[in-house]
Amino acid sequence: xxxxxxxxxxxxxxxxxxxxxxxxxxxxxxxxxxxxxxxxxxxxxxxxxxxxxxxxxxxxxxxxxxxxxxxxxxxxxxxxxxxxxxxxxxxxxxxxxxxxxxxxxxxxxxxxxxxx
Amino acid sequence: xxxxxxxxxxxxxxxxxxxxxxxxxxxxxxxxxxxxxxxxxxxxxxxxxxxxxxxxxxxxxxxxxxxxxxxxxxxxxxxxxxxxxxxxxxxxxxxxxxxxxxxxxxxxxxxx
Numbered sequence: 686x687x688x689x690x691x692x693x694x695x696x697x698x699x700x701x702x703x704x705x706x707x708x709x710x711x712x713x714x715x716x717x718x719x720x721x722x723x724x725x726x727x728x729x730x731x732x733x734x735x736x737x738x739x740x741x742x743x744x745x746x747x748x749x750x751x752x753x754x755x756x757x758x759x760x761x762x763x764x765x766x767x768x769x770x771x772x773x774x775x776x777x778x779x780x781x782x783x784x785x786x787x788x789x790x791x792x793x794x795x796x797x798x799x800x801x
Numbered sequence: 802x803x804x805x806x807x808x809x810x811x812x813x814x815x816x817x818x819x820x821x822x823x824x825x826x827x828x829x830x831x832x833x834x835x836x837x838x839x840x841x842x843x844x845x846x847x848x849x850x851x852x853x854x855x856x857x858x859x860x861x862x863x864x865x866x867x868x869x870x871x872x873x874x875x876x877x878x879x880x881x882x883x884x885x886x887x888x889x890x891x892x893x894x895x896x897x898x899x900x901x902x903x904x905x906x907x908x909x910x911x912x913x
Contacts, residue, residue, distance in 0.1 A: 722842075726905075727887055727903035727904060727905055727906055728844070728887075728903050729903075730900060730901065730902075733898065733900075735898075740897075740898050741894075741898050741900065773842050775842075775844065777844075785898060785899060786831055786832065786891060786899050787891060787899050787901065788849075789834065789846055789849040790834060790846060790889070790901060791846060792836075792843070792844035792845075792846070794841070794842060794843045795842045795843070797842070
């Protein structure tokens, strides 16, 4: 069983909808991540939170808005998405090592998003 | 930026066979991880291996950082080994912080 839990597992939304993806971990990790994965492609980094602060935004469009309410939770708010945003969205966490290196990544099962 | 190349891109094995997957990277990395993504999308961390050799059951991995490659060995393959194997390298960004970059993956199918 994964120790990173993502909800919902599947989401279908229209281009005018507002929805959120949620991620939770209880491993005491201080770094959390959002990745996007298109079919038959590797995961691509979107955002990194370190100690609840946004540390990396990989030039992601503003229709994706991350939020880290506390050290265990990570949200991704979605608004005015396009059909090309349909993908598997993966959350990950890591302990965070000395010097700021992330350490071993643990992934959730992902949220499969379809934008109509 | 750094290039992470995995080979072969696709691999079909008969159950019980052994295989070696390779990951080459074009620049120095802080660390390297191997993942298995099952057909349902779950990414499982197999190894966190900046250098040296590690073993976990039928799987083992070797990273030779000075020569910029890592190998993943699968012995006595089983149908449940099917899926995509990703190599991911951890690099330091010029703008600060670390980033993990994935290779394109090796897609493995094990036939019963």
